Amino acid sequence: MKRLFGTIGSTYLAVLAVAFFLPKSAVFLLAAGFVITGCGIVLAVKRFETGKTMLLAGISAALAVVSIFLYRNYIYQPVVDNYSDKEISFKGYICDEINIGSKIIVIPLQTEEINGEKAEVKINLTVYNDFEAEEFDCVEGRLFVSAHESENLISKGCFLSASQDNSFELRTTGEKHFSLYSLAVNVRMKCKSALTKLLNRDSGALCKAILLGDKYGLRKTYKHDFQRTGTSFLIVVSGMHLSVLCGLINILLKRTKISRLPRLIIFLVVVIGFSAVTGFTRSVMRAGIMVILAYCGDVVHRKVDSINSLGIAALILALPNPFVVGDLGVLMSFSTTLGIVLWVPKIIGFLTRVLHICSVKLKPLRWILNFIVNLIAVSVSAALWVMPILTLFIGRIPLLVVPVSIITSLIASLILILSVIMLALYFIPFISVLAKPIALLLNVLCGAHLNINFFVASIPFSSVKTEKLYYFIWLGVTCALVAVGYLIHAKKKYVVASILISAFVLGTGWSVQVLTDTHPTEIYLKQTYRGLTAGVSKDGSLSILCCGGNGRYNDDVIDDLYAYNSVIDNAVIPNRVNYSSYLTMLEEHFDLKNTIVNQKYADEISEDADFELSENSRISFVLNSGTVDEVMNIDGIVYQYLTIESRTLLFVPHYGDIEKLPVKYRTADYIIMDYVSYHAELLSCHTLIYTGQQNKRYDKNAELLGEISDKLILLKNKTYIFKIQEGR
Structure with missing residues (x-):
């Protein structure tokens, strides 16, 4: 077989990637592997060349599912179960480059002992203040670690994480860990x-x-x-x-x-x-x-x-x-390389014939033309083959x-x-x-x-x-056509037919989406340890109701908001608690058009606001084509009441007192609350989204929150997105 390792390796990696990011698909992938293997055996017995390829691909797919299952359950999970969400004492060394950001320091640690026993585990320690240490310093101390939220870091071996949010003690021993890697x-x-x-x-x-x-x-x-x-x-x-x-x-x-x-x-x-x-x-x-x-x-x-x-x-x-496969760089690298290997020779041959480069007699000019053709071929191949990877992870088609x-x-x-x-x-x-x-x-x-x-x-x-369903259907159909073409060694007619089928599926899906899309308003909520970021988006517009939280989540919040737009049409800074300092962050990363700030805390904000909301005043403005926001400053507390299509949403900030809120604003379809408000029993809603800390005050009022709402949603250090559209 001409490309034995190519078939095995590419199939193995592709199936691993699907099983890693979509664990629930493992059973389907395993069954598909067995089916393809069976078909390959039948075709191979009948002496079809395609049968050998299918046989190897099916076996590789099945082995990929089995290997990732075994690794997840018998190597990765035991480490998480043994050490996460626990305080440990350890000895080890700083095993890689210390990453220093504007507000945080990320220290990668390699343990040699945990709780007095030999154990080699990598831990990412996030520190929010200055810490004197160098790469490969030997260290020891106590940490409260947790399972890391990022699977990309899991792929690099950082199974656990710890941060300054939790108590820790870290000290250097004055020794250095030497290795060729340290050099x-x-x-x-x-x-x-x-x-x-x-x-x-x-x-x-x-x-x-x-x-x-x-x-x-x-x-x-x-x-x-x-x-x-x-x-x-x-x-x-x-x-x-x-x-x-x-x-x-x-x-x-x-x-x-x-x-x-x-x-x-x-x-x-x-x-x-x-x-x-x-x-x-x-x-x-x-x-x-x-x-x-x-x-x-x-x-x-x-x-x-x-x-x-x-x-x-x-x-x-x-x-x-x-x-x-959890490392996006790996998937991009293999994808672009495969595209370059398969497409570049054909694109170069086509452009060389069209431009008649071989007939150019002047050698320097011929060299320049060849260089340009090679550059175009490599760029086109790499860009088009990496596009599915980028759109799946970033959610956009460039x-x-x-x-x-x-x-x-x-x-x-x-x-x-x-x-x-x-x-x-x-x-x-x-x-x-x-x-x-x-x-x-x-x-x-x-x-x-x-x-x-x-x-x-x-x-x-x-x-x-590319969040719409039709795009993923088109992507699946296109991948299937490419795979079949590879198996049957497709000629020109099949390639042309595949392109037409792919274009038809994409065009039909887009047309149906345009005709049926009701353009809902999306509400984005990111709850972190010390605050909440809430955004409202529709048809590319983006407004912020509040923004705040723990600094370690800044990157996540910025990435999420960028998925909607790089322009923030309106930003409301309701109070001082973890919100005011974020205006500078928004100014740095977004084109911020209009800012409304609680006048009580305006002097604490480093950036100039477009409008200061004075005490016991109210303004109303349009966030997008279907959303109106009424912003009320009542005794220094800023409430927001949104009318979205035919639905209503009330945002009650920290230390809100419902008794002071006018009666007509106490009932809404949705209520967002980041603190158990005073006199919360006066509220009524269909869905209550509680984003505050589940502390003693929450425990005392948990039953009450369930009584004033038909549905209670609790957020804890995670993202929640819901859509509001006419009639729903």
Whole structure:
């Protein structure tokens, strides 16, 4: 069989990803694996070539489901059960780079002992104040840990987490933990320090993301620009970066007479070194495995099939840890690489024929045309193949991803090459001054890269939301058509028919959606340890009723709100409790049009408000085409009563007193309450959403809250979204 490992590896990884993100589909996937295996056996007995492929794919799918089940239940879950939601004493060391944000410090810890017994567990400790420690310091102390909420971190081995919200004691022992990995991290830190010194803030952050995979310092607005344009894969350290680096080295080695084996050793050192400096990012490891296999084939005078290499890389990464598919960078890396392998040769051949490049007699012009054709082919293939991954995770289709990626991929490649050259010059004594002219050029290129993404992201309908059912139906049909085409070695007629069927399904789904969509108003609620963020959205508009909570959830809140819009039409800051300080956060990440602030606390807010609501006053304004918000300041407490289509919603803030609220506002379809209000028995509603702390006051009034509502919903450190539309 020509592509044995390609079939096994790609099927195994794809099924793992589905089983990881949709655990309830495991039974269906297992059954599908057995059915495909059975069909493959039948076809193989009848000597159909497709039968062997189906047989391997079915077995691989079944094994993927079994492996992720075993890993989840016998490796991951026991760690969570043994140590989460408990206070532990431990000894260990700081095992990776400490990430320092504007308000938090994230310290990755590797334990050697837990409660006096040997145990190797990784813990992410989030600290909200200064803490003096360095990478690979030996530490000990007490922590109250909990199961981590992010499965992306689970995929990287961080099974547990702890934060300053819980009591902890951490101290360094004055010793250092030494490893080859620690040396690589030190090199990485020196590179980051050099980039910070040589470049301005935004350029340095972009170079760190492209060269080192460190997106921590990149402004969130820029991160969302990359998401909206669909070019996030350009700032994920992946095969493109390693390929560019190996390409430069290969050009230099061609001018020498080094034989194949020493050349393989050089590339092996480069791959391992680059992987270590980038923190052994799995997308880089994938590329490194493929590069090593390619040069190994060169040594033994055999051409290695790229899809087989990709399958081998998938198996090497996923067999030890099936949760590797929880890393979005891994899925993006494999998806773009598969697209490049399958499509690039065909696109290059087509464009070469159309442009008659072979007939161009002027060699420099022919070289330029070939370079442009290669760039277009790689950009188009990578952008289109990564689009399903991005839209599934980000919830948007970036309509302009192809033209943007063609332009920005060239700039990203130049940034990568110049960054490597600049750092090489900077670390060489006596000639480090030569790095400064390159730094000036990098500032220009980085600025252009960021501005292009910002401009495209700000274009109306540059990306559209994909939360509708028809999109997922279209995606499933398209994937099925591609899989069938691969199995039957489809010719031109099948490809054309598949494109027409796919377009018909998408167009029909969109048309039905447009005709039947009632454009509901969405209410977004994010409850955190110390507050609530509430938003109202309809048809791309976004308004905020209140915003506050624990700083550790800032990123989640910003990401969620960005899914609705980058513009906030209205923002109401009702009181001082965990709300006023967030206005600065909103100003930094969003285009904030109108702010209404409780006058009582206006002097505590660093930003100027558009309107200050004085005590015992009321204003009414339109949030969107179907929503009116009445904002009332009664004795310094700001209440909000929303009329949404034919439904009503009352937001009662901290320390609200219902006895002071006019009678006509005490009854609503929905009530949001972040504290058990005084005289709450006067309220009446269909649905009561309680977002406050479940403390002694709540316990005392829990029965009352159930009596004044038909349905009581309790939120605790989670997101809740519900829709309101006419007649429902």
